[in-house]
Amino acid sequence: MxxxxxxxxxxxxxxxxxxxxxxxxxxxxxxxxxxxxxxxxxxxxxxxxxxxxxxxxxxxxxxxxxxxxxxxxxxxxxxxxxxxxxxxxxxxxxxxxxxxxxxxxxxxxxxxxxxxxxxxxxxxxxxxxxxxxxxxxxxxxxxxxxxxxxxxxxxxxxxxxxxxxxxxxxxxxxxxxxxxxxxxxxxxxxxxxxxxxxxxxxxxFTGSERNVGEALAEIFRIGRQRVIVATFASNISRIQQVVDAARDHNRKLAVIGRSMVNAVNISMELGYLRVPPDLLIDPDEINRLPAHKVAVISTGSQGEPMSALTRMAHGAHRKIEILPGDTVVLAATPIPGNEKTVAKTVDQLYRVGANVIYSANSSNGVHVxxxxxxxxxxxxxxxxxxxxxxxxxxxxxxxxxxxxxxxxxxxxxxxxxxxxxxxxxxxxxxxxxxxxxxxxxxxxxxxxxxGDVGNIVLRDRKLLSQDGILVVVVTLSKNNGKILSGPDIISRGFVYVRESEKLLEEANRIVTQTMEKCANEQVSEWASLKTSIREALSRFLYDRTRRRPMILPIIMEV
Amino acid sequence: MxxxxxxxxxxxxxxxxxxxxxxxxxxxxxxxxxxxxxxxxxxxxxxxxxxxxxxxxxxxxxxxxxxxxxxxxxxxxxxxxxxxxxxxxxxxxxxxxxxxxxxxxxxxxxxxxxxxxxxxxxxxxxxxxxxxxxxxxxxxxxxxxxxxxxxxxxxxxxxxxxxxxxxxxxxxxxxxxxxxxxxxxxxxxxxxxxxxxxxxxxxxFTGSERNVGEALAEIFRIGRQRVIVATFASNISRIQQVVDAARDHNRKLAVIGRSMVNAVNISMELGYLRVPPDLLIDPDEINRLPAHKVAVISTGSQGEPMSALTRMAHGAHRKIEILPGDTVVLAATPIPGNEKTVAKTVDQLYRVGANVIYSANSSNGVHVxxxxxxxxxxxxxxxxxxxxxxxxxxxxxxxxxxxxxxxxxxxxxxxxxxxxxxxxxxxxxxxxxxxxxxxxxxxxxxxxxxGDVGNIVLRDRKLLSQDGILVVVVTLSKNNGKILSGPDIISRGFVYVRESEKLLEEANRIVTQTMEKCANEQVSEWASLKTSIREALSRFLYDRTRRRPMILPIIMEV
Known part of the structure; x- marks a missing residue:
């Protein structure tokens, strides 16, 4: 029914x-x-x-x-x-x-x-x-x-x-x-x-992936030292073409980067990547072979700061560094938002002497x-x-x-x-x-x-990232409400303490004055006292610095 | 000499x-x-x-x-x-x-x-x-x-x-x-x-600025309602061409955005922008004229969140909102790094029903x-x-x-x-x-x-922006070093407190245990005590959440 x-x-x-x-x-x-x-x-x-x-x-x-x-x-x-x-x-x-x-x-x-x-x-x-x-x-x-x-x-x-x-x-x-x-x-x-x-x-029409293969073949042919290709680990077809180019031009191939190694292993196992026996070498062997006999496939085509290619470019990779005369191919276009990190990586590769091939200077196309x-x-x-x-x-x-x-x-x-x-x-x-x-x-x-981070947490992170935080701590007496210790002001991400001792001293005075004023006006609720401190201090700091750090008043009672 | x-x-x-x-x-x-x-x-x-x-x-x-x-x-x-x-x-x-x-x-x-x-x-x-x-x-x-x-x-x-x-x-x-x-x-x-x-x-060769004028003229001609052009306030030649297009197609022109108004005023005053009398109108007049008699030149070509165009697109501008059928021209390409904000603005303009002309869909070029x-x-x-x-x-x-x-x-x-x-x-x-x-x-x-913000401050802001901060406050007795109040843990930008009460309770226990251990080991220097608290808490939180918030231990003595 x-x-x-x-x-x-x-x-x-x-x-x-x-x-x-x-x-x-x-x-x-x-x-x-x-x-x-x-x-x-x-x-x-x-x-x-x-x-x-x-x-x-x-x-x-x-x-x-x-x-x-x-x-x-x-x-x-x-x-x-x-x-x-x-x-x-x-x-x-x-x-x-x-x-x-x-x-x-x-x-x-x-x-x-x-x-x-x-x-x-x-x-x-x-x-x-x-x-x-x-x-x-x-x-x-x-x-x-x-x-x-x-x-x-x-x-x-x-x-x-x-x-x-x-x-x-x-x-x-x-x-x-x-x-x-x-x-x-x-x-x-x-x-x-x-x-x-x-x-x-x-x-x-979008171009054929095979066009990239032709461009890569030419690069492998003319490269006089090592050829290092960075692309997405998920682009198995692109990896296949790097494998083919290495095979055709008598270079051994090292695979670098955790996700690249993983993608190569899975797709070889399942028969989606055809690699001739003896083509792959361990990264440790790279330096034992003549430079023109080596190719590398790596992650990092987006210039991600922690990726293998970026670390190589900065000489911070354990296994391989870029040497003058190496050819580095960025066989991927930057994903929107990554343009700047990619550009920085290209710059750094040039600085260490590599011949860099990337979207802007590659007329025959190393990416589709x-x-x-x-x-x-x-x-x-x-x-x-x-x-x-x-x-x-x-x-x-x-x-x-x-x-x-x-x-x-x-x-x-x-x-x-x-x-x-x-x-x-x-x-x-x-x-x-x-x-x-x-x-x-x-x-x-x-x-x-x-799902335990939502808008409030993100808003706080945003605030903290812009002007940092000032923590104001003060200890009051349970008996008579008098200040026993503090106010102490600790800042992080706001300003160099060395450069702003006077500013923080004045801030301290503002807090003390505000607390005295609240005491005179018999403000007894901590919430109101904290709000008063936050507002007075925020106003003072904005006047003086045009910044709005997060202000976190903490009142202890003993 | x-x-x-x-x-x-x-x-x-x-x-x-x-x-x-x-x-x-x-x-x-x-x-x-x-x-x-x-x-x-x-x-x-x-x-x-x-x-x-x-x-x-x-x-x-x-x-x-x-x-x-x-x-x-x-x-x-x-x-x-x-x-x-x-x-x-x-x-x-x-x-x-x-x-x-x-x-x-x-x-x-x-x-x-x-x-x-x-x-x-x-x-x-x-x-x-x-x-x-x-x-x-x-x-x-x-x-x-x-x-x-x-x-x-x-x-x-x-x-x-x-x-x-x-x-x-x-x-x-x-x-x-x-x-x-x-x-x-x-x-x-x-x-x-x-x-x-x-x-x-x-x-x-880079194209002539005049090509843009021809593209703009065509857009002004066929636009059946208002035409809104966003470009850089500094591009006086581009502004001149918008002025010319408005004149040639019998539209009045409103200037929107503080820096645009400023650029137009200065360049008119000095004779670098030739504007026919009666062409410019006050933004307040926009809604009093038939839509096909109005053009607007505005800032916001980079999708900057606070710019005039972005506010118009979100209905948050005081003087003008985008109406279905309006033509909006982004007469600028995104500066590297701004691609995403520009794309979002284009999306939002489409949502409110505008006909949007921007680099990707403009074959005849609204920017050189x-x-x-x-x-x-x-x-x-x-x-x-x-x-x-x-x-x-x-x-x-x-x-x-x-x-x-x-x-x-x-x-x-x-x-x-x-x-x-x-x-x-x-x-x-x-x-x-x-x-x-x-x-x-x-x-x-x-x-x-x-120059009062340098690497240390920036590093702190970065840390704060990633996982927020935990402030740990405790008050000790001057006489015997016993805990009088606390430890209290206050977090900002770390996690929703509601969702993590248990976590913070455990964190509290970790701090108390660490302090007891330090007391037993006769650790008397505050610096070492603070370091111990920071390390123990950091380890605990990373284990449980894989996050590394900044930890700021504050010890008060009364």
Whole structure:
């Protein structure tokens, strides 16, 4: 017996809209909930001290008995990185391709969640029944092998999620996107398409990963000393091309950086990275070989301060330092927000004498994006011919741009839904409309704490970071309220004490005066006394320095 | 009577090398010191709480009686913004063109330095004798009118400083760069050229500012409601083109944002901005006119959180809000580091329904750089034909790239000097070599404090911003060392207290135990006691939370 509310299809995001990261999309039909991806996001600049951000899964926890599983499109952090946190609270089966699950297993083992989690490997031919919904998968090209899109057949119609994709006509592993299957799905009829919007602002087609291989080959050929390539550890296809270039130009290859070593190991084990025997060397062997016989692949393409490449550039890496004449390739473009750290790393590499190849000075291209540009996106839209379109995986303007592309190939403007996380689109009898809003948001992770840092703590960190803190301590007598000790003022992050002794002396006087005044006015509540101290001191310091440090009055009574 | 050390020519930078900002170059011959520009820089991300950064002028203060004057190339902040701080300590005459000094005067008035500072207006035909050095000026094109390069004739030879420049064959004010004068200087012989490296990595010629005018005209023509253009207040030529577009398309123009109003006023007063009568309207009048009769020019092209455009986008501006159908033009590219704030502003503008035109979606270009690209730079090098070349105004890799351009037009590799701030190049008998290093560095300005925030304070702010602070207070008896009150633990920016009562209770126990242990071991020095508390608590908290808040033990004795 089905009631009306049950037979409704709804689609929404718990993460991934109006942002790049923490992708998590939900398709629900009646009592069956399917989750697609569980990503993390790296913190925004203003999230001081936060390590990672994951989606708020309150909705899933409130409906935990209905969640049939989490389907994964591919093995990047913004699609699988949230799993160790989320599976701890929601024990459901996960479905993914071999490489994707290989990368997930590594994470789950570290989080002691491997045994409790049911994991099902799928491929291009799999069909999975999840309650009333049938899921199938289609190969796409992206900067990591074994990426798939997902088609969900529901009683209300088919919902397609592209995953992250581009159309690469000459992919590195010769594993083309399965355009035939996409065409078949499109022909049968797609009710709603959810498609990757990352590059919706970019005209043209995204280049083939193989172009990068050609550029790398040339660099390996002409480099007279060592060649060091930094790229994303997750870009297995790029790593394959570095392996191939090293092989073709008779260089041994050392792998540097924890996440790079890990990615190489897993993808070799699972057969996604083909490395000739004897090609890889231990980093300790680098200095024993002639420079022109060595290549290195490393993390640090974003100039991250603690990464292997940055440490090499500053002579702070244990195993290898950059020598004059080495060629260093940054085979990645800076992620928005990282432009300055990348530029600093390039500068430092030049300083130590390296020949640096990076996006600004490389005419033949040592990086291509893994995401489709406007023509790729239109090709997907044309293959799928969806009735409704919901652009995903992008900031607001990218979703907009993608919506316009959909309109340009014939999707009706009123059938394009530009959503935020938590906005639901409901389908019923072939018609779509906005439904009610779902609770969602950001869960901040700081160290071991999940969600114990919120706006108040962040506001305090912000305040502390701007002008530091002044702690004012004073001990009063329980008997007569007289000052027994203090006021003492201790400052951190405010000003050099040596340079401001007089200022702090005066501050001390202000506190004493304020306390005397309060005593005369018979202010007995500590809260009011503390407020008076804070206000008087804050005013004084702002007048004198134009700064507003946090002021923390502490009153002890003995 | 001249001794040998006096007759030496030396050239160096106190700011502007390996950075974009705080430009300050020094040319010294014998006892005559000439300073070129006195800029400021905006703080790097890690300089928490800092407002601006200026060069360390210790060298100039130690040689104050030798400083003959400060010559200014143009009126941008990174060339004149340091003057209010520097002239306070070094009262010397300043030389600049009419608009440059107009902008400087506004700053000096605010800093109460106007009356004490001797200001001399120069132009393309001026010659100024400064001790043994004769300075002349040549017009260049840049994104602000009245920009000049400077030629310094010294007994050792001529040193040329280009200022910031590009070659604009169709400049907005029809005021071409004076290529004839440059040719003449070059023909007479240039010992050393100092030239702007900002765009040394960019191939080709930089486009003409007039191209932007054409793009703007089209936008003003087709916009059916209000057109709002955000750009740099300092880009007077860009402002002129917005004025022209408003005039040509029968729109009244409102000027919004404090620095924009200021720039418009000064440049109108001095005749550098030609505005038809009745074109400008008060912001209060915006809503009284039909939308298609209104244009707005505003600050906020970098998405700065407090800027006029950002406030408009969020409905937080007192005078004007963005309405659906308005066209908003971001006529500037993001400065490195500002990409994310710009993207957020674009997103927010879309959300409120504006039609947004910005670098990624504007094919015909609403921004061109004010700095010359590789072909401009080669043209300058060819005109000047310098014997020695010292690339300036750029980060290390830009200086390198510029050095290679110089070599490509025939400067000998050993005659190219890639310097850091403080590196001196000395010329004697027509030969150049590196001299001794000059003290230089960054002076940080926070509120009213100049240089009272340094590495220790910044390190504390960084620590505080990451994991907050725990203050541990305890009162001991003077007589017997027993605890009279406390330990009390107060945290800020560490964790929600509500969520962590148990943690803080345990922390309290740790402190008490540590103090008891110290008492048993007869630790009597407070410093050791504090260190023990800090270490024990830090270890405990890291174990439990993987965070490292600053810990501040305070011991009171009564």
């Amino acid at each position: 089905k009631n009306n509310s049950r037979s409704k299809l709804s689609v929404f995001a718990l993460g991934g809209l109006d942002e790049i990261g923490k992708n998590m999309y939900v398709v629900r039909y009646g009592d069956d909930i399917i989750v697609i991806d569980s990503g993390l996001m790296f913190p925004e600049e203003e999230m001081l001290g936060i390590d990672v951000v994951i989606p708020d899964i309150t909705y899933l926890l409130e409906n935990r008995e209905k969640v049939r599983g989490i389907l994964l499109t591919h093995g990047h952090e913004d699609h699988i990185g949230g799993l160790p946190y989320i599976l701890r609270e929601l024990n459901v089966p996960i479905y993914g391709t071999k490489l994707t699950l290989g990368l997930v297993e590594h994470k789950l083992r570290e989080a002691h969640l491997l045994n409790q989690t049911k994991r099902i490997i799928v491929n291009n031919r799999s069909e999975v029944t999840l309650g009333s919904i049938r899921a199938s998968f289609f190969k796409v090209n992206h900067s990591i092998p074994d990426s798939v899109g997902i088609a969900l057949e529901t009683p209300e119609g088919t919902v397609v999620h592209t995953g992250d994709f581009k159309f690469d006509m000459t992919p590195v592993n010769s594993n083309m996107a399965d355009m035939h299957k996409m065409a078949e799905i499109g022909k049968k009829g797609v009710l709603c398409l959810l498609s990757d919007s990352t590059n919706a602002e970019r005209p043209g 994006s893994g995401h489709g540009s406007q023509e790729d996106l239109k090709l997907m839209l044309n293959l799928m011919q969806p009735k409704y379109f919901l652009p995903i995986h992008g900031e607001h303007r990218m979703l907009r741009a993608h919506g316009q592309l959909a309109e340009s190939i014939g999707v009706r403007p009123e059938n394009v839904f530009i959503c935020d996380n938590g906005d639901t689109v409901e389908f019923s009898s072939g018609k779509a409309r906005y439904g009610s809003k779902i609770t969602t948001g950001k869960v901040l992770i700081d160290g071991l704490g999940i | 001249k001794n040998n050390s006096r007759s030496k020519l030396s050239v160096f930078a106190l700011g502007g090398l390996d950075e974009i900002g705080k430009n300050m170059y020094v040319v010294r011959y014998g006892d005559d010191i000439i300073v070129i520009d006195s800029g400021l820089m905006f703080p790097e991300e890690e300089m928490l709480g800092i407002d601006v950064v200026i060069p360390d002028i210790t060298y100039l203060l130690e040689n104050r009686e030798k400083v003959r004057g400060i010559l200014l190339t143009h009126g941008h902040e990174d060339h004149i913004g340091g003057l209010p701080y520097i002239l306070r300590e070094l009262n010397v005459p300043i030389y600049g063109t009419k608009l440059t000094l107009g902008l400087v005067e506004h700053k000096l008035r605010e800093a109460h330095l106007l009356n004490q500072t001797k200001r001399i207006i120069v132009n393309n035909r001026s010659e100024v004798t400064l001790g043994s050095i004769r300075a002349s000026f040549f017009k260049v094109n840049h994104s602000i009118p009245d920009s000049v390069g400077i030629a310094l004739e010294t007994p050792e030879g001529t040193v040329v400083h280009t200022g910031d420049f590009k070659f604009d064959m169709t400049p907005v004010n029809s005021n071409m760069a004076d290529m004839h004068k440059m040719a003449e200087i070059g023909k007479k012989g240039v010992l050393c050229l100092l030239s702007d490296s900002t765009n040394a990595e960019r191939p080709g 750089s004010g700095h010359g690209s590789q072909e401009d730079l080669k043209l300058m090098l060819n005109l000047m034909q310098p014997k020695y070349f010292l690339p300036i105004h750029g980060e290390h890799r830009m200086l390198r790239a510029h050095g290679q351009l110089a070599e490509s037009i025939g400067v000998r590799p050993e005659n190219v000097f890639i310097c850091d701030n403080g590196d001196t190049v000395e010329f004697s008998s027509g030969k150049a070599r590196y001299g001794s290093k000059i003290t230089t560095g960054k002076v940080l300005i926070d509120g009213l404090g100049i």
